[in-house]
Amino acid sequence: MIKVYTAIPDDAVRIRKEVFMEEQGFKDEFDATDEVALHLVAYDGEEPVGTCRVFYDEASSSYVLGRLAIRKPWRGKDLGSALIAEAEKAVTARSGNSLILHSQCRASAFYEKNGFVRFGDIDEDEGCPHVWMKKEL
Numbered sequence: 001m002i003k004v005y006t007a008i009p010d011d012a013v014r015i016r017k018e019v020f021m022e023e024q025g026f027k028d029e030f031d032a033t034d035e036v037a038l039h040l041v042a043y044d045g046e047e048p049v050g051t052c053r054v055f056y057d058e059a060s061s062s063y064v065l066g067r068l069a070i071r072k073p074w075r076g077k078d079l080g081s082a083l084i085a086e087a088e089k090a091v092t093a094r095s096g097n098s099l100i101l102h103s104q105c106r107a108s109a110f111y112e113k114n115g116f117v118r119f120g121d122i123d124e125d126e127g128c129p130h131v132w133m134k135k136e137l
Contacts, residue, residue: 002086005039011048012039019069026126033066040086042070042079049074054087056096062134063091065101084114088137098136105129 005012013030020026033055042050052068065087070079091099103111105122108131112118116133123130 001043002082003041003043004086004090005041008034008037008039008053009041011041011043012051012053015041015048015051015069015071016067018071020067023072024128026128028126029067037066038087038090040083040090042083044074050079050083052083052087054090054099056094057100060100062098062100063094063096065099068101080110081114084111088135092137096137098134100132100134102130103133105131108133 008030016029020029034053037053037055039053040051041048048071050068050070053066055064055066056062057064065084068080068083088099099116101111101116102125103116106129108116108118111133114135116135118131118133120132
């Protein structure tokens with residue numbers, strides 16, 4: 001089950017701290033975008049197991065998918081793809097026609113399998129190589 005929230009829920013905070021900060025070592029995980037984004041959380045029964053956020057970015061005139069994280073025991077079960085599909089529904093419900101994201105390079109093949117294509121150059125976020133990707137909806 002996936003729930004959509006208009007404010008960041010504690011379950012999303014917990015997942016992002018576990019995956020991005022504790023597991024991957026990122027420091028700047030939370031920002032002002034969390035205050036305006038939609039937050040999606042996937043549950044296995046009552047247990048929060050994955051999350052992502054979606055927001056509209058004026059500069060790119062596109063919706064942005066970000067902070068997609070699945071807790072380690074639940075990886076490989078298509079929860080990431082389910083979160084993307086739900087995010088796409090939220091974007092199209094708001095008359096959006098494209099979705100972009102800033103993928104860790106090591107995760108870009110996963111996003112390609114979900115219909116995203118790379119654009120732009122590789123850059124770094126906290127020392128981790130990232131690439132911009134886009135999908136027309």
